[in-house]
Amino acid sequence: MSQTYILAIDQGTTSSRAIVFDRQGRIVGTAQQEIKQYFPKPGWVEHDANEIWETVSGVIADSLSQARILPEQIEAIGITNQRETAVVWDRHTSQPIHNAIVWQSRQTQDICEELKRQGHEERFREKTGLLIDPYFSGTKIKWLLAHVEGAREKAENGDVLFGTIDSWLVWKLTGGKVHVTDYSNASRTLMYNIHELAWDEELLGILDIPASMLPEVRSSSEVYGRTDKHQFFGIEVPIAGIAGDQQAALFGQACFDKGMAKNTYGTGCFMLMNTGDELVRSEHGLLTTIAWGIGGRVEYALEGSVFVAGSAMQWLRDGLRMLKQTADSEMYATRVSSSDGVYVVPAFVGMGTPYWDSEMRGAVFGLTRGTTKEHFIRATLESLAYQSKDVLDVMALDSGLPIKGLRVDGGAVSNDFLMQFQSDLLGAEVERPVVNETTALGAAYLAGLAVGYWADKQEIADGWELERTFRPMMPEEERDRKYAGWKKAVKAAMAFKL
Numbered sequence: 001m002s003q004t005y006i007l008a009i010d011q012g013t014t015s016s017r018a019i020v021f022d023r024q025g026r027i028v029g030t031a032q033q034e035i036k037q038y039f040p041k042p043g044w045v046e047h048d049a050n051e052i053w054e055t056v057s058g059v060i061a062d063s064l065s066q067a068r069i070l071p072e073q074i075e076a077i078g079i080t081n082q083r084e085t086a087v088v089w090d091r092h093t094s095q096p097i098h099n100a101i102v103w104q105s106r107q108t109q110d111i112c113e114e115l116k117r118q119g120h121e122e123r124f125r126e127k128t129g130l131l132i133d134p135y136f137s138g139t140k141i142k143w144l145l146a147h148v149e150g151a152r153e154k155a156e157n158g159d160v161l162f163g164t165i166d167s168w169l170v171w172k173l174t175g176g177k178v179h180v181t182d183y184s185n186a187s188r189t190l191m192y193n194i195h196e197l198a199w200d201e202e203l204l205g206i207l208d209i210p211a212s213m214l215p216e217v218r219s220s221s222e223v224y225g226r227t228d229k230h231q232f233f234g235i236e237v238p239i240a241g242i243a244g245d246q247q248a249a250l251f252g253q254a255c256f257d258k259g260m261a262k263n264t265y266g267t268g269c270f271m272l273m274n275t276g277d278e279l280v281r282s283e284h285g286l287l288t289t290i291a292w293g294i295g296g297r298v299e300y301a302l303e304g305s306v307f308v309a310g311s312a313m314q315w316l317r318d319g320l321r322m323l324k325q326t327a328d329s330e331m332y333a334t335r336v337s338s339s340d341g342v343y344v345v346p347a348f349v350g351m352g353t354p355y356w357d358s359e360m361r362g363a364v365f366g367l368t369r370g371t372t373k374e375h376f377i378r379a380t381l382e383s384l385a386y387q388s389k390d391v392l393d394v395m396a397l398d399s400g401l402p403i404k405g406l407r408v409d410g411g412a413v414s415n416d417f418l419m420q421f422q423s424d425l426l427g428a429e430v431e432r433p434v435v436n437e438t439t440a441l442g443a444a445y446l447a448g449l450a451v452g453y454w455a456d457k458q459e460i461a462d463g464w465e466l467e468r469t470f471r472p473m474m475p476e477e478e479r480d481r482k483y484a485g486w487k488k489a490v491k492a493a494m495a496f497k498l
């Protein structure tokens with residue numbers, strides 16, 4: 001029999017990707033298409049769900065032809081997705097009733113303020129592990145039902161369905177037969193009780209969302225259905241894995257033991273720590289979320305978010321025109337031996353964990369007549385590591401678990417200077433894997449486990465391949481002095497409000 005593969009679909013905020021993996025977890029084919037961003041009003045972000053489906057369809061075909069394999073050689077499909085983004089569609093026509101409302105969108109700010117005024121914050125936090133914030137899906141659905149003509153009535157009659165992007169893609173791939181999501185995605189909706197593992201009637205009541213719209217919540221690794229012949233090259237392939245992208249990356253990094261953590265350095269940074277069976281409540285602004293559910297067992301994670309990370313490099317490139325390409329940041333940073341006391345606080349949209357201050361803005365401290373472009377770039381790069389240390393420190397505090405080193409992925413981890421500085425700052429090892437596409441790999445693993453392509457998590461953990469370990473080299477005293485400077489800079493930036 002010819003060799004078989006697993007296809008991972010990674011539907012992200014800026015693009016749709018499909019990647020074909022072999023049994024060694026190596027990439028044999030890949031394709032990517034950008035998706036259009038709609039900004040109907042300041043702070044609003046929307047996507048066209050039909051375009052999302054078309055790009056996904058397109059990259060599936062392209063990835064197979066790039067891999068030079070036949071659709072019959074795909075044993076199973078795994079899906080991973082930008083989380084929280086909400087789609088509502090007509091169950092009879094499969095047409096979305098409106099653009100998808102993206103996780104970044106602030107259009108439900110007023111709804112959130114009202115819910116807080118009514119004193120619901122603690123109830124939501126206790127049951128869902130989340131904060132009342134426009135980030136999560138629940139208030140986005142409420143907004144759609146209120147603003148799209150006829151939507152509320154259709155919802156009451158059971159004619160429309162809600163889904164995060166994973167649900168929407170499964171619905172399309174199965175030709176409108178299967179309406180499901182997995183634990184990890186459900187745990188980002190603000191409607192799912194992460195203790196009882198059920199949609200929460202009380203919260204649905206508060207949000208006024210009919211339960212009939214909601215997908216069935218299934219495990220992250222099982223066969224949910226098969227592709228419809230008309231949607232997938234005339235054949236029926238099992239769709240066998242689903243996870244939100246940050247949880248999928250945790251899985252792809254084989255962070256299977258309590259205390260293991262990964263940090264993804266993309267546009268922002270998302271750090272997740274596996275807390276096993278334990279549902280840890282944060283006292284320092286972390287979210288409690290479901291990592292995955294497999295074989296009847298759900299595992300939890302603590303999550304911290306940094307809003308501006310790699311995008312600070314894009315700012316140096318596009319805004320300040322200090323760089324031709326973001327990768328040049330490393331060359332400039334290593335031309336000087338330190339940032340010479342300069343601190344850049346890239347709070348362009350406020351700051352997330354652990355500060356949660358949406359009104360603060362960016363700031364630069366410590367400039368002298370001797371400050372050069374090299375110092376400035378180095379200080380901006382260092383801000384990614386400082387922010388990540390802020391998150392990791394509160395994770396250690398909240399979880400009570402010792403940090404067993406940090407596994408890293410995402411676009412900016414190719415920057416060796418940044419990785420070394422991160423390790424210096426944490427006083428811990430930073431591990432970079434061979435395969436950087438850990439999100440897609442995680443989805444592939446989840447699907448592959450369900451169909452027996454991989455035997456178990458142990459096989460996956462054994463297959464995790466280290467590319468390079470960065471070990472702390474900076475004297476402790478120097479590290480503490482630098483980090484104390486960062487804390488002062490953040491404090492001063494917070495104090496400055498016009």
Ligand SMILES: Nc1ncnc2c1ncn2[C@@H]1O[C@H](COP(=O)(O)OP(=O)(O)O)[C@@H](O)[C@H]1O
Binds near residue numbers: 412
């Ligand atoms: N060598 C580098 N040094 C620093 N930042 C980098 C480097 N290469 C890419 N980046 C940053 O990484 C980000 C892209 O990473 P990626 O994981 O593709 O992000 P996303 O999935 O959020 O789109 C960009 O913001 C870019 O500025």
Ligand SMILES: O=P(O)(O)OC[C@H](O)CO
Binds near residue numbers: 267
């Ligand atoms: O699409 P990404 O990679 O920016 O990830 C988005 C996150 O899932 C949002 O919570």
